[in-house]
Amino acid sequence: MSWFALSLAAAVTQAAQFAVLKGRAREISPLVIVAWTQLVAFLGWLCFFAVSDHSLVWPGRAWLAIAASVVLVTGMSGLIARASARGDISVVGPVYALSPIFTVVPDGILSGTLPTPLGFVGIGLAVAGTVGLSRGAAGGGTLRALFRRRDALDALLAAIFLGMLSAVDRWGALALGPPSYLVCSHGATAMVNLFVVAVVSPRALRASVRPQSLLTVVSHGVLGFTGTAMQTSALTMAPASYVNAVRRLSGLIAVVLGGTLFREVETGRRLAAAALACAGAVCLLLAR
Numbered sequence: 214m215s216w217f218a219l220s221l222a223a224a225v226t227q228a229a230q231f232a233v234l235k236g237r238a239r240e241i242s243p244l245v246i247v248a249w250t251q252l253v254a255f256l257g258w259l260c261f262f263a264v265s266d267h268s269l270v271w272p273g274r275a276w277l278a279i280a281a282s283v284v285l286v287t288g289m290s291g292l293i294a295r296a297s298a299r300g301d302i303s304v305v306g307p308v309y310a311l312s313p314i315f316t317v318v319p320d321g322i323l324s325g326t327l328p329t330p331l332g333f334v335g336i337g338l339a340v341a342g343t344v345g346l347s348r349g350a351a352g353g354g355t356l357r358a359l360f361r362r363r364d365a366l367d368a369l370l371a372a373i374f375l376g377m378l379s380a381v382d383r384w385g386a387l388a389l390g391p392p393s394y395l396v397c398s399h400g401a402t403a404m405v406n407l408f409v410v411a412v413v414s415p416r417a418l419r420a421s422v423r424p425q426s427l428l429t430v431v432s433h434g435v436l437g438f439t440g441t442a443m444q445t446s447a448l449t450m451a452p453a454s455y456v457n458a459v460r461r462l463s464g465l466i467a468v469v470l471g472g473t474l475f476r477e478v479e480t481g482r483r484l485a486a487a488a489l490a491c492a493g494a495v496c497l498l499l500a501r
Contacts, residue, residue: 215447215450216447216450216451216455216456217447217451217459217494217497219443219444219446219447219450220443220444220447220451220455220456220459220460221459221460221462221494222440222443223439223440223441223443223444223447223460223463224459224460224461224462224463224466225463225466226436226437226439226440226443227306227436227440227460227463227466227467228306228463228466228467228470229436230297230433230436230437230440231297231302231305231306231463231467231470232302232467232470232474233429233432233433233436234246234294234297234298234302234433235297235298235302235471235474235475236474236475237425237428237429238294238297238298238429238430238433239298239299241298241417241420241421241426241429241430242410242414242417242421243290243291243292243294243295243298244291244406244409244410244413244414244417245410245414245417245418245420245421245430246290246291246294246298246430246433247286247287247290247291247294247402247406248403248406248407248409248410248418249421249430249431249433249434250290250430250433250434250437250438251286251290251399251400251402251403251406251434252399252403252407252434253430253431253434253435253437253438254395254399254403254434254437254438254441255396255399255400255403257435257438257442258392258395258396258399258438259396261392261396262392262396265392267390267392267393269392269393269396270389270390270393272389272393272394272397273388274388275384275385275388275389275394275397278381278382278384278385278388278394278398279385279394279397279398279401280401281377281378281381282378282381282382282385282398282401282402283398283401283402283405285374285375285377285378285381286378286398286402287402287405287406288370288371288374289371289374289375289378290371292367292368292370292371292374293305293309293367293368293371295367296309296363296364296365296367296368296371297364299363299364300362300363300364300365300367300368301364301471301475302467302470302471302475303467303468303470303471303472303475304362304364304365304368304471305364305365305367305368305467306368306463306464306465306466306467306468306471307464307465307467307468308365308368308369308372308464309368309371309372309375309461309463309464310339310340310372310461310462310463310464310465311340311369311372311461312371312372312373312375312376312379312457312461313336313339313340313376313454313457313458313461314336314340314372314376315372315373315375315376315377316376316377316379316380316453316454316457317336317454319376319377319379319380319381319453320379320380320383320452320453320454322380323380323381323383323384324380324383324384324387324452324453326383326452326453327452328452328454328455328500329500331496331499331500332452332454332455332496332497332500334493334496334500335455335458335493335494335495335496335497335499335500336454336455336458336493336497337493338489338492338493338496339458339459339461339462339489339493339494339497340458340493341489341493342465342489342492342493345489375457376457379448379453379454379456379457380453382394382398382444382445382448382453383448383449383452383453383456385398386445386446386448386449387448387449390449391442391445391446391448391449394445395441395442395445399438399441440460444456444460447460455497455500458493458494458497459494459497462494
């Protein structure tokens with residue numbers, strides 16, 4: 214139950230991040246959002262080490278995971294920030310929830326972990342439900358119509374990156390423990406992105422410290438810090454494909470938030486798709 218509860222709580226924080234970006238971050242550069250989010254998370258983990266009795270574990274060969282994480286997080290976070298801020302979160306959330314498809318093979322290679330037969334059923338149901346949600350949200354009724362949208366394409370690429378990232382994070386967290394792995398990966402990603410933003414768009418970086426923008430990026434960063442901490446802890450307890458599939462229930466929550474807060478879509482007619490996603494999560498819980 215622990216991995217399931219952590220993954221589900223992480224899903225709530227993910228959906229809240231979608232809403233923050235949609236409601237407050239349309240004018241903020243995606244690179245700036247990524248840089249601030251990683252910096253907030255890095256500072257959060259430094260505080261954790263300062264007030265706890267945990268010792269920092271030197272990465273050793275796990276630097277490979279940290280380097281891969283920097284690349285994958287930068288690409289994934291930039292794409293999802295752009296899609297959420299400028300598109301419909303009721304489309305972005307469900308498409309992003311397809312990432313478990315792209316987790317199974319990398320997790321099998323890195324950690325030697327594959328889903329059980331019931332686990333595969335759970336992943337399939339969760340993916341089928343999120344596909345139904347995203348198709349309904351797109352309004353066109355077909356996948357072709359869906360992926361003509363820029364926000365849907367960005368979310369799909371982000372899902373591919375996230376699928377690979379979940380496997381990398383599981384390997385790194387098992388090698389170092391979640392706190393040590395996350396402080397290193399967040400710190401490295403923050404430094405890389407802050408450097409890139411300072412060189413490419415210093416004006417956007419300066420604009421982000423204005424009170425309204427600063428509140429937005431810090432709020433998004435705190436949600437990211439808590440969500441990633443819970444997800445990475447869950448990854449040490451269960452296969453990455455299971456954890457990723459449960460966290461991607463954020464797509465269901467995003468559809469509800471998109472309809473209620475931003476009047477994006479009619480949510481009632483997609484209850485069957487939502488039920489499929491929930492049934493998939495139940496299968497994953499039982500499979501474990």
